[in-house]
Ligand code: AIR
């Protein structure tokens with residue numbers, strides 16, 4: 001699209017102004033970064049796969065009553081989303097110890113946690129996204145106690161659903177990261193929506209039988225085969241044809257172009273649940 005306004009460029013995505021007020025276009029880049037951008041590469045086709053996987057998961061979550069910012073898939077790299085006010089918190093849910101919790105608490109990678117654990121990180125690149133507590137969130141006004149409660153409830157629900165979904169295709173959901181956004185209704189009522197993306201860029205996924213890593217850790221840890229792993233996830237979810245859409249670094253544009261259509265049909269019904277329903281106010285007549 002020519003001359004559309006860029007709103008924000010992140011490490012893996014670009015946000016453009018949408019076609020209608022209240023909408024944005026989320027563009028998935030092929031850029032891969034790790035360790036706060038210290039490590040960088042371009043992985044041909046990653047954006048296409050993440051766009052497809054994330055659209056699918058968001059649609060499934062909508063279907064179980066989790067409101068998300070996802071509206072529809074536009075093309076192989078872009079999706080239409082609702083414009084929300086992003087809460088500057090990353091909510092991480094962990095089922096199995098991996099990554100930073102192993103370093104921080106000295107846990108052995110692969111330890112099954114006695115119950116899912118939620119952690120919060122403050123989204124601030126300059127500070128390296130530090131881990132924070134609920135008190136930081138409320139004290140500094142990043143979210144209030146009601147929003148926090150809602151985010152936690154949604155995160156556990158998403159965890160339950162995704163655990164089952166991935167188990168069904170032979171993957172363990174080790175951990176994942178979520179972001180939420182606020183949407184203000186016509187009458188000043190507030191909705192909390194799941195935002196950002198859910199893809200192997202922000203989930204850890206291990207093969208049930210081999211424990212092989214099928215997520216961004218392949219890049220972080222220089223294991224190689226990152227795009228093959230992402231493709232495998234998409235293939236197991238039934239989202240791309242067998243053999244995938246990327247071969248030897250080349251995207252099969254024809255196949256990739258038709259990927260999002262079915263879900264757009266399924267995603268029609270949207271439910272929103274307001275957090276603090278505010279009564280419509282009649283404008284006071286002056287004079
Ligand atoms: N994550 C956190 N910040 C960015 C991302 N993508 C995700 C990781 C991992 C989980 O959050 O991809 O799935 C926990 O990350 P870590 O590094 O804290 O162990």
Ligand code: ASP
Nearest residue numbers: 011033034035036037038
């Ligand atoms: N925080 C992200 C990650 O490590 C991306 C980055 O840090 O560059 O997955």
